[in-house]
Amino acid sequence: MTVTLADVAARARVSPATVSRVLNGNYPVAASTRERVLRAVDELDYVLNGPASSLAAATSDLVGILVNDIADPFFGIMAGAAQSAIGEGASGRAGGEKLAVVCNTGGSPERELTYLTLLQRQRAAAVILTGGSLEDEEHMAAVAAKLTKLADAGTRVVLCGRPPVRGDASVAALTFDNRAGARRLTDHLLTLGHRRIGYVAGPADRTTTRHRLEGHREAMSAAGAAEGPTVHGSYDRGSGYDATLELLRREPSLTAIVAANDTVALGACAALRDRGLSIPGDVSVAGFDDLPFSVDAVPALTTVRLPLHEAGARAGRLAMATEEAQPGGIATIPAELMVRASTAPPRG
Amino acid sequence: MTVTLADVAARARVSPATVSRVLNGNYPVAASTRERVLRAVDELDYVLNGPASSLAAATSDLVGILVNDIADPFFGIMAGAAQSAIGEGASGRAGGEKLAVVCNTGGSPERELTYLTLLQRQRAAAVILTGGSLEDEEHMAAVAAKLTKLADAGTRVVLCGRPPVRGDASVAALTFDNRAGARRLTDHLLTLGHRRIGYVAGPADRTTTRHRLEGHREAMSAAGAAEGPTVHGSYDRGSGYDATLELLRREPSLTAIVAANDTVALGACAALRDRGLSIPGDVSVAGFDDLPFSVDAVPALTTVRLPLHEAGARAGRLAMATEEAQPGGIATIPAELMVRASTAPPRG
DNA sequence: TTGAAAGCGTTACCAA
DNA sequence: TTGGTAACGCTTTCAA
Numbered sequence: 066m067t068v069t070l071a072d073v074a075a076r077a078r079v080s081p082a083t084v085s086r087v088l089n090g091n092y093p094v095a096a097s098t099r100e101r102v103l104r105a106v107d108e109l110d111y112v113l114n115g116p117a118s119s120l121a122a123a124t125s126d127l128v129g130i131l132v133n134d135i136a137d138p139f140f141g142i143m144a145g146a147a148q149s150a151i152g153e154g155a156s157g158r159a160g161g162e163k164l165a166v167v168c169n170t171g172g173s174p175e176r177e178l179t180y181l182t183l184l185q186r187q188r189a190a191a192v193i194l195t196g197g198s199l200e201d202e203e204h205m206a207a208v209a210a211k212l213t214k215l216a217d218a219g220t221r222v223v224l225c226g227r228p229p230v231r232g233d234a235s236v237a238a239l240t241f242d243n244r245a246g247a248r249r250l251t252d253h254l255l256t257l258g259h260r261r262i263g264y265v266a267g268p269a270d271r272t273t274t275r276h277r278l279e280g281h282r283e284a285m286s287a288a289g290a291a292e293g294p295t296v297h298g299s300y301d302r303g304s305g306y307d308a309t310l311e312l313l314r315r316e317p318s319l320t321a322i323v324a325a326n327d328t329v330a331l332g333a334c335a336a337l338r339d340r341g342l343s344i345p346g347d348v349s350v351a352g353f354d355d356l357p358f359s360v361d362a363v364p365a366l367t368t369v370r371l372p373l374h375e376a377g378a379r380a381g382r383l384a385m386a387t388e389e390a391q392p393g394g395i396a397t398i399p400a401e402l403m404v405r406a407s408t409a410p411p412r413g
Numbered sequence: 414m415t416v417t418l419a420d421v422a423a424r425a426r427v428s429p430a431t432v433s434r435v436l437n438g439n440y441p442v443a444a445s446t447r448e449r450v451l452r453a454v455d456e457l458d459y460v461l462n463g464p465a466s467s468l469a470a471a472t473s474d475l476v477g478i479l480v481n482d483i484a485d486p487f488f489g490i491m492a493g494a495a496q497s498a499i500g501e502g503a504s505g506r507a508g509g510e511k512l513a514v515v516c517n518t519g520g521s522p523e524r525e526l527t528y529l530t531l532l533q534r535q536r537a538a539a540v541i542l543t544g545g546s547l548e549d550e551e552h553m554a555a556v557a558a559k560l561t562k563l564a565d566a567g568t569r570v571v572l573c574g575r576p577p578v579r580g581d582a583s584v585a586a587l588t589f590d591n592r593a594g595a596r597r598l599t600d601h602l603l604t605l606g607h608r609r610i611g612y613v614a615g616p617a618d619r620t621t622t623r624h625r626l627e628g629h630r631e632a633m634s635a636a637g638a639a640e641g642p643t644v645h646g647s648y649d650r651g652s653g654y655d656a657t658l659e660l661l662r663r664e665p666s667l668t669a670i671v672a673a674n675d676t677v678a679l680g681a682c683a684a685l686r687d688r689g690l691s692i693p694g695d696v697s698v699a700g701f702d703d704l705p706f707s708v709d710a711v712p713a714l715t716t717v718r719l720p721l722h723e724a725g726a727r728a729g730r731l732a733m734a735t736e737e738a739q740p741g742g743i744a745t746i747p748a749e750l751m752v753r754a755s756t757a758p759p760r761g
Numbered sequence: 762t763t764g765a766a767a768g769c770g771t772t773a774c775c776a777a
Numbered sequence: 778t779t780g781g782t783a784a785c786g787c788t789t790t791c792a793a
Contacts, residue, residue, distance in 0.1 A: 112534050141485070187463040
């Protein structure tokens with residue numbers, strides 16, 4: 066029923082081995098032979114059997130990209146960039162096409178492990194984990210073990226925007242300087258004269274949450290400003306909305322709010338509007354990330370710009386083990402403050 | 414080096430066949446035997462070899478989800494929902510875990526076909542195509558041929574938010590009523606008294622673009638309103654921004670703008686703000702889709718709500734061939750007008 | 762440069 | 778309920 070390599074070989078009057086070599090382009094094949102084979106492939110409309118190929122070669126052309134929330138543009142941008150980088154490097158087997166697969170963990174540690182197992186089962190060529198990690202000893206150990214096993218089996222592992230795995234030189238990491246970013250974000254508000262600053266944080270048990278909060282506090286104490294109220298929530302808009310209302314309840318005199326990411330910042334803005342407060346007239350808002358809609362949607366939002374495209378592309382290239390490949394290497398992408406719109410100084 | 418089924422069998426003192434049966438849960442196995450096998454699996458930390466399994470079973474547990482733009486929350490929501498639906502139906506082989514893989518075509522017809530080939534090569538269990546399709550005879554024929562081939566090979570194919578393939582009863586389709594949605598959106602503005610309405614359309618060669626534009630025009634002519642200016646662009650924010658400026662240039666007296674989707678609508682709002690126009694005081698904006706940030710980000714945006722979650726979940730279930738699976742069936746999800754915030758009537 | 766043949770690790774059919 | 782054993786379709790030495 067289905068066309069196999071043998072059929073193509075018969076039609077081209079060569080051995081299956083030769084067809085395989087033509088398709089993979091790894092071995093020298095006479096030009097005339099190659100052409101005959103390719104014609105046969107075309108005429109028979111032959112499509113390589115991936116599983117069979119992967120079984121024999123002990124590796125597949127699947128590249129897994131794990132994200133915490135596929136509906137969040139933050140991850141979309143990184144995944145898209147990584148995917149492009151992977152596609153460009155096309156040089157593998159059978160046409161060199163890699164299949165970049167985006168896996169949505171939804172922030173659940175179980176699903177994260179499940180996907181890693183699934184990718185391990187598929188003998189994935191590479192795995193890229195994006196975004197912050199859960200700060201749970203047991204889970205981190207489980208993930209670390211899994212990643213080591215993957216790496217040992219020949220799968221390239223890259224962490225992007227997630228802290229490196231201690232003591233594993235086979236896992237490459239690319240991190241964001243969350244602490245410095247949050248510091249600069251807060252510094253900006255302090256420079257404008259704000260002193261009563263509230264903080265909307267992410268989930269308490271995530272690395273990004275902790276690092277950003279630490280950076281914020283460093284800036285506050287360095288400036289001699291009293292630490293304002295902090296409310297934790299998940300990294301989404303609804304959470305930013307609720308947390309902001311809570312901040313205002315605790316401290317009605319706030320003149321600025323720092324949000325753990327842009328999506329949260331949007332929620333904060335919505336809450337402020339609903340409270341009848343103008344932005345940034347009454348309260349200024351600052352957020353992390355670099356989401357495409359933040360500039361337009363929120364006229365006066367200060368944002369730390371994370372080079373998502375670049376990071377994603379770089380992770381993709383690392384995963385493909387090309388020029389930059391340095392397993393075990395740790396590169397940190399510095400947070401770069403960028404005032405996307407002038408946040409106003411406090412009134413009075 | 415790596416642990417195989419045979420290793421597990423030896424350790425559990427049973428045959429490989431039995432181990433396979435335990436792992437797949439398809440055949441009756443004595444409870445005591447099962448337990449012995451599972452213990453061995455655990456002790457050896459065995460992970461099934463996916464490619465080998467897929468080769469022997471002639472099918473894999475991969476489910477492909479093609480999206481036009483992974484950074485667009487619209488697709489993220491659909492992909493996430495489909496993925497959940499797929500995960501729930503866990504009943505397949507080897508633990509029943511399906512690997513949902515999201516493939517980003519970037520709207521490129523070539524990449525769309527490439528991904529379909531890749532999924533065909535992987536012997537994917539199902540493929541879900543989301544979003545509008547390019548209206549190009551040649552490309553549509555190529556995709557239709559590919560889909561038919563996939564379906565013939567046992568891959569379930571589902572179209573979600575994309576017009577059905579003519580004459581192929583093996584491909585299930587789930588469509589949005591784009592025409593009626595656009596009509597109701599425009600009707601809403603007309604009812605408020607708007608007469609000078611501009612339209613920001615998507616790319617000229619997409620089905621969604623055409624259907625929505627047709628619905629808009631139907632509403633205009635039915636109300637006896639003169640057709641306003643239309644500008645085409647891609648389905649992103651920057652495009653909405655530019656198109657809006659162009660609309661205002663052509664027709665400074667516009668009192669309302671209809672955008673082909675919410676992302677575009679956000680761009681339109683940004684442009685209006687930059688022009689010093691208040692929304693909806695000077696100009697009202699209406700958009701398609703149901704993006705999570707539209708309500709908060711844009712105070713007065715009228716939106717046609719597409720039941721994305723439901724559609725995605727349903728597509729996922731269709732793909733899994735569970736209760737609703739009706740290959741060849743065509744289900745249409747009606748557009749439902751939902752005023753998310755009161756769009757204002759025109760001034761004067 | 763090409764061919765022959767031995768795997769690769771599972772599944773599924775046929776017996777027992 | 779379990780075991781034996783052909784496939785499954787490709788890759789890759791080893792020879793020629």
